[in-house]
Every structure is written in structure tokens, then in C-alpha cells.
Amino acid sequence: MDTSMLSLLSPFFFLLISIFAFLFYSLLSILISGRRKLPLPPGSLGWPYIGETFQLYSQNPNVFFASKQKRYGSIFKTHILGCPCVMISSPEAAKFVLATRAHLFKPTFPASKERMLGRQAIFFHQGDYHTKLRKLVLRAFMPEAIKNIVSDIEAVAVDSLQSWDGKSINTFQEMKTYTFNVALLSIFGKDEILYREELKRCYYILEKGYNSMPINLPGTLFSKSMKARKELAQILAKIICSRRQRRGESNDLLESFMGEKEGLTDEQIADNVIGVIFAARDTTASVLTWIVKYLGQNPSVLQAVTEEQEAIRRCKEKVDEDKFLNWADTKKMPITSRVIQETLRVASILSFTFREAVEDVEYEGYLIPKGWKVLPLFRNIHHSPDIFPDPEKFDPSRFEVAPKSNTFMPFGSGTHSCPGNELAKLEILVLLHHLTTKFRWFMIGPENGIQYSPFALPQNGLPIRLSLRT
Numbered sequence: 001m002d003t004s005m006l007s008l009l010s011p012f013f014f015l016l017i018s019i020f021a022f023l024f025y026s027l028l029s030i031l032i033s034g035r036r037k038l039p040l041p042p043g044s045l046g047w048p049y050i051g052e053t054f055q056l057y058s059q060n061p062n063v064f065f066a067s068k069q070k071r072y073g074s075i076f077k078t079h080i081l082g083c084p085c086v087m088i089s090s091p092e093a094a095k096f097v098l099a100t101r102a103h104l105f106k107p108t109f110p111a112s113k114e115r116m117l118g119r120q121a122i123f124f125h126q127g128d129y130h131t132k133l134r135k136l137v138l139r140a141f142m143p144e145a146i147k148n149i150v151s152d153i154e155a156v157a158v159d160s161l162q163s164w165d166g167k168s169i170n171t172f173q174e175m176k177t178y179t180f181n182v183a184l185l186s187i188f189g190k191d192e193i194l195y196r197e198e199l200k201r202c203y204y205i206l207e208k209g210y211n212s213m214p215i216n217l218p219g220t221l222f223s224k225s226m227k228a229r230k231e232l233a234q235i236l237a238k239i240i241c242s243r244r245q246r247r248g249e250s251n252d253l254l255e256s257f258m259g260e261k262e263g264l265t266d267e268q269i270a271d272n273v274i275g276v277i278f279a280a281r282d283t284t285a286s287v288l289t290w291i292v293k294y295l296g297q298n299p300s301v302l303q304a305v306t307e308e309q310e311a312i313r314r315c316k317e318k319v320d321e322d323k324f325l326n327w328a329d330t331k332k333m334p335i336t337s338r339v340i341q342e343t344l345r346v347a348s349i350l351s352f353t354f355r356e357a358v359e360d361v362e363y364e365g366y367l368i369p370k371g372w373k374v375l376p377l378f379r380n381i382h383h384s385p386d387i388f389p390d391p392e393k394f395d396p397s398r399f400e401v402a403p404k405s406n407t408f409m410p411f412g413s414g415t416h417s418c419p420g421n422e423l424a425k426l427e428i429l430v431l432l433h434h435l436t437t438k439f440r441w442f443m444i445g446p447e448n449g450i451q452y453s454p455f456a457l458p459q460n461g462l463p464i465r466l467s468l469r470t
């Protein structure tokens with residue numbers, strides 16, 4: 001067909017698509033309004049099936065969310081990846097969905113992700129099974145439990161930093177190794193060193209397929225990933241078996257999962273161990289990467305953090321037998337802690353989360369129909385000028401005053417909020433203690449680009465050159 005025919009056909013084609021779209025959405029509205037006499041939230045659903053997927057993914061997703069919010073307000077509808085969605089960006093609506101009416105909104109993930117991580121992992125569940133898992137995970141990650149592993153985390157941090165000395169490194173890749181090793185330490189205790197390399201080899205193949213097309217044919221990333229997933233389960237079965245021989249000696253996550261009365265099967269334990277590694281690693285590594293960037297770009301903040309950490313170091317040098325960091329030391333780091341908070345806010349690495357309405361829900365006079373996805377937009381809340389004045393500015397001092405409730409939720413909120421948040425903050429503080437007191441670094445290459453993979457990250461993982469302070 002020649003191009004002149006195409007140009008004649010295209011207006012006709014668009015007219016047909018428009019009529020089809022109009023009929024499709026009129027029918028959808030009639031069906032929905034027949035169920036309840038409430039309007040849907042404002043917004044546009046785009047083209048049939050593809051909806052507004054291209055608008056979302058052809059640009060920085062945060063531009064899409066921010067422009068929609070500007071046009072329609074803090075609750076609006078859209079249609080992404082074949083699913084009608086309601087996006088919400090007010091603290092009150094986020095609290096409604098995630099905490100006060102959490103039973104009306106279940107977590108939802110693509111089936112391929114569930115297969116890869118393991119269907120019995122905590123994220124995918126509601127109700128009694130979820131409550132039981134949550135109790136076990138919290139038992140291993142609450143301050144009382146992680147207090148005892150501060151010096152072990154410190155050893156991992158010191159090892160990592162020493163291996164970067166004098167080299168150009170990709171910050172994100174190196175931070176991923178650090179956070180992976182800390183995750184294994186918190187799951188398997190001191191045994192982790194025995195399994196580190198084996199687990200790392202399989203886990204790294206698994207993660208490569210996580211964002212690939214879910215096509216399970218020989219040679220595809222997805223199929224390699226599924227193979228690695230099976231191998232991981234076998235390694236974990238071996239670890240669980242050897243732990244059974246000497247139960248009661250540790251208080252790590254594996255021990256918590258293996259409690260007699262908890263009655264978890266080996267498969268449930270394996271799915272949740274892999275799930276925790278997944279939840280713990282890239283999240284914490286990207287926050288650390290952003291911190292390195294913000295400290296590098298804000299010399300006065302870096303100086304204040306360094307002075308705070310040097311004061312702790314001097315104090316410890318006076319007491320010979322107590323030179324390792326302990327839990328109490330990490331509570332004497334208010335400036336560094338505010339840098340972490342401000343990084344979590346500005347970078348908002350998890351811009352949003354997903355839920356699905358389990359029944360028709362009314363919110364502020366609007367209908368959220370059963371089966372629709374609901375996305376609380378954390379980033380929009382963290383970047384609202386009404387809540388955080390001059391929101392794009394990196395200014396840790398804003399956290400000298402505690403934020404109002406439900407306005408700051410980098411670790412989520414309610415029944416599925418992050419049970420690993422204390423561990424994440426602890427491992428960041430410990431690494432920053434050694435990074436700022438012993439090392440200097442500078443960024444190589446562009447300083448302002450951002451990539452989405454899927455977390456927001458400094459361009460190319462932030463290449464830096466790092467060396468010991470003289």
C-alpha cells in the first residue's frame with residue numbers, strides 16, 4: 001500500500017477508533033453506574049485496552065502523575081497496562097486505602113512476579129496467613145533483635161568500603177552487594193558466609209528476569225530466571241535441613257520462620273526468604289546511592305554529618321575495649337538520620353504502590369469499582385508544596401520538626417508497611433559512619449540525570465571515585 005492511501009485511511013481509522021472508544025466507555029459507565037449511583041473520579045481512561053499506558057511510560061512517570069493531579073485534583077482515574085485505575089495523592093486517601101480500610105483493598109501483582117518470587121511470599125497475602133508471617137518477620141527485624149548484629153553489619157560495611165578504596169565504582173552496583181550481604185546476615189545469621197556465593201549466583205540470575213517479558217521458552221531471561229528460582233529453593237531446602245539439626249542457637253529470620261508452632265512448610269519459608277531478599281536489597285541500595293549523591297552535592301550537609309560521626313568515633317577511641325559501633329551509638333546520629341529522612345522524601349524511590357478494590361468502595365462521594373487498581377502516590381504526597389515547602393530542595397533540617405501524620409510514608413503505611421525499616425536505617429547509618437569519617441569521593445560523569453529501573457536512580461547508577469582520606 002502506498003503512503004498516499006495510508007494518509008487517506010488514517011483519519012478514517014482514527015474516527016473508527018474514536019467511535020469504538022466512545023461506545024466502549026459509555027457501556028462501561030452504564031454497567032458501573034448501574035451498580036451504584038455514584039460518579040467515578042474525574043480523569044480520562046484513554047484508548048480501549050492500552051488506556052494511557054504510553055503517556056505514562058513515554059516520559060518520567062512522575063511528570064504524568066503530577067500533571068494529572070494538577071488537572072483533576074488528588075483523586076483521578078486512568079487506565080494503565082490493561083487495568084482501570086484510581087490514583088490518589090492526598091495523605092487522607094492514602095491512609096484510607098492502606099490503613100483504616102485496608103481490608104477493602106488487597107495487594108496485587110502481575111502473576112509472573114508472583115511465580116518468580118514465590119506465591120506464598122508475604123506481599124501477596126491478606127488475612128490470617130499474612131498476619132502470621134508479619135509477626136514472624138517483625139520478630140526478626142524489630143530493634144530488640146537487630147541490636148545484636150550491629151557489629152556484624154559494621155564488619156560487612158568496612159569490608160565493602162575497603163574493597164572500593166582507590167577505585168572508580170558504580171555506586172548502585174556496589175551498594176547492592178552490601179545490602180545483599182546484610183540481608184543474608186539478618187536472615188541466616190553468621191551462617192550466611194557459608195552460602196553467600198551460591199545464593200548470590202542464583203539470586204543475580206533470578207533478578208535479571210524480574211522485569212523481562214514473562215515468556216517461558218528456553219534461552220529467554222524469564223526461563224533462566226525460573227530455573228535459578230528452582231535452584232535457590234534447593235539451596236534453601238539444604239540450609240533449612242542443616243538448621244534443623246541445631247535449632248535454638250540463633251535469633252535470625254530463618255529461626256523465626258522455623259518455630260515449631262508456626263507450622264510453616266519448607267516451601268513457605270523459601271518463598272518468604274527470597275521475598276525478603278527482594279524487598280531488602282535494591283530499595284536500600286538505591287537510597288544509599290541517592291545519599292552519596294546528595295552528600296556530594298551539598299558540602300555543608302556533608303560536613304555536618306562528618307562532624308557528627310567523628311564525634312562518635314573520638315568518643316569510642318577513648319574507650320579501648322569498645323571500639324565497635326553499637327545500637328546506642330546509632331541513636332546519637334540525629335543529623336545523619338535527618339539526611340536519610342530527607343533522601344527518602346526527595347528521592348521517593350517507591351513512587352507508589354498497588355492495591356485492588358475487593359468490593360465497590362465509596363470515597364469522598366466517588367465510586368471506586370470492585371476490581372479496579374488503586375495507587376497511593378507516595379511521591380506526590382512527599383513533593384506537595386503545601387506539606388513540604390520548596391519540595392525539590394534537599395534540606396534535611398526540615399525534619400527537625402516531625403512531619404504531620406500520614407504525610408511522610410517512605411515505608412508505606414498500615415497492614416503492609418515495611419517491617420524492615422529499622423534494619424534499613426541501621427545499615428545505612430553504619431555505612432555512612434565509615435564512609436564519611438574515612439573516605440572522600442567525587443562523582444564521575446553527569447550529576448543530574450535520573451533513570452527508572454523501576455526505582456528512580458541517579459543516571460548509570462552514579463559512577464564515583466573513592467579514596468581514603470589523608
Ligand code: HEM
Binds near residue numbers: 123186413
Ligand atoms: C530504604 C529501604 C526500604 C524502603 C524504602 C522500603 C519500602 C517499603 C514499602 C513502601 C513497603 C510497603 C509496600 C506496600 O504497601 O505495598 C515495604 C514492604 C516491605 N518491606 Fe520494605 N523497604 C525498605 C527496606 C526493606 C528491608 C531492609 C526489608 C527486610 C529486611 C524490607 C522488607 C519488606 C517486606 C517483607 C515488605 C512487605 C510487608 C507486607 O506485605 O506486610 N524492606 N517496604
